[in-house]
Amino acid sequence: MTNTVTHPQPTRTRSGTPAAKLTRGRLHRKERQAGWLLVAPAGLHVFIWVGLPLIVALILSFTRYELPAKPRFIGFENFVEAFGKESFRTAVLNTFIMTGVAVPVSMTIALCIALLLNQGLKGQGFFRTAVFMPHITATVAVAVVWLWIYNPDSTGLLNKAIEIFGIGPVSWLGYPDLALGSVIVMLIWQGIGIKMLIYLAALQGLPLDLDEAARIDGANVVQRFLHIKVPLLRPATFFVLVTSIIQSFQVFDQIFILTSGGPANATTVITYQIYLSAFEASRMGYASAQSIVLFTFLIFLAIFSRRVVGGTDAH
Structure with a gap:
């Protein structure tokens, strides 16, 4: 007489996804959210003091902007x-x-x-x-x-x-x-x-x-x-x-x-x-x-x- 070994089946949700996998996914999502939350102040600082000035400089580089006159688009003439x-x-x-x-x-x-x-x-x-x-x-x-x-x-x-x-x-x-x-x-x-x-x-x-x-x-x-x-x-x-x-x-x-x-x-x-x-x-x-x-x-x-x-x- 042979004995059969039965393995416990993983608990599944209604959608059929294993509960452990779903739990890991939630943990990873929370970790990503926490990471973005921690990075946000430094990212905002870089965007305000580096990103925005770079964008403004790029826009102004295609204009004739001689103070106090207003900018006027001139294409690549400055370059x-x-x-x-x-x-x-x-x-x-x-x-x-x-x-x-x-x-x-x-x-x-x-x-x-x-x-x-x-x-x-x-x-x-x-x-x-x-x-x-x-x-x-x-x-x-x-x-x-x-x-x-x-x-x-x-x-x-x-x-x-x-x-x-x-x-x-x-x-x-x-x-x-x-x-x-x-x-x-x-x-x-x-x-x-x-x-x-x-x-x-x-x-x-x-x-x-x-x-x-x-x-x-x-x-x-x-x-x-x-x-x-x-x-x-x-x-x-x-x-x-x-x-x-x-x-x-x-x-x-x-x-x-x-x-x-x-x-x-x-x-x-x-x-x-x-x-x-x-x-x-x-x-x-x-x-x-x-x-x-x-x-x-x-x-x-x-x-x-x-x-x-x-x-x-x-x-």
Whole structure:
């Protein structure tokens, strides 16, 4: 005589759906609703202070809006005028040069410092704070300090330093060939701190077993860095790269304090050109078109960075 085992049948509703599945669905729906409720304040803040201004700027970019006159639709004329002017093309070129030099150099220096601090050296807390301090210092204060460093007469700190080698005072911000490079040096110095901190946090979160296994297999320090740490640091590198590009494209205070875009537009960047168009010439429509161009550049650079660096380890 054989015994048959009976399994309990799941409780079903009138529609035939298992009650457990229906309960899970309700829980998931409530979780989604709670999530949207928690995100709503931040989403509303972003929409009001980012979304709406972006929409307004996009609309105004197709108008001739010169204060105090009313906006008048002119199509793509503002964009054609912007790229037809040498001053704006120079600003775009200066912005790309500044970003192309300052971002990779500061990232490289920040990674090297993070690697040194990750070795558990004595006094690393002091050095970490010292390197990070320029990032939390007011940008205007930083620019004023560097304005004194670049002072063209003999009282400037940099000119005093080169006097040791018998070199006379140099107008670091007065020559077109030196001005942009001088601003880039300041941007590199100011941007190292936050990049170093992000890289240091990423390094301290890496698994030690892979590095130890590679060391046992005979891999040297350079090989372990290139083939283990660099791939594992890709998410941090992507984040640092994108945020650094955005910060570099939004540089304004430093230019305004140090050079005011001079000499001969040698340090004029897109943000400063937008400022001149909007608040010096009162051409809000034209300035909005330049802002949309800046936003478009940032979108394409972020996508390009994602393709080149990648944001996750799953590749």
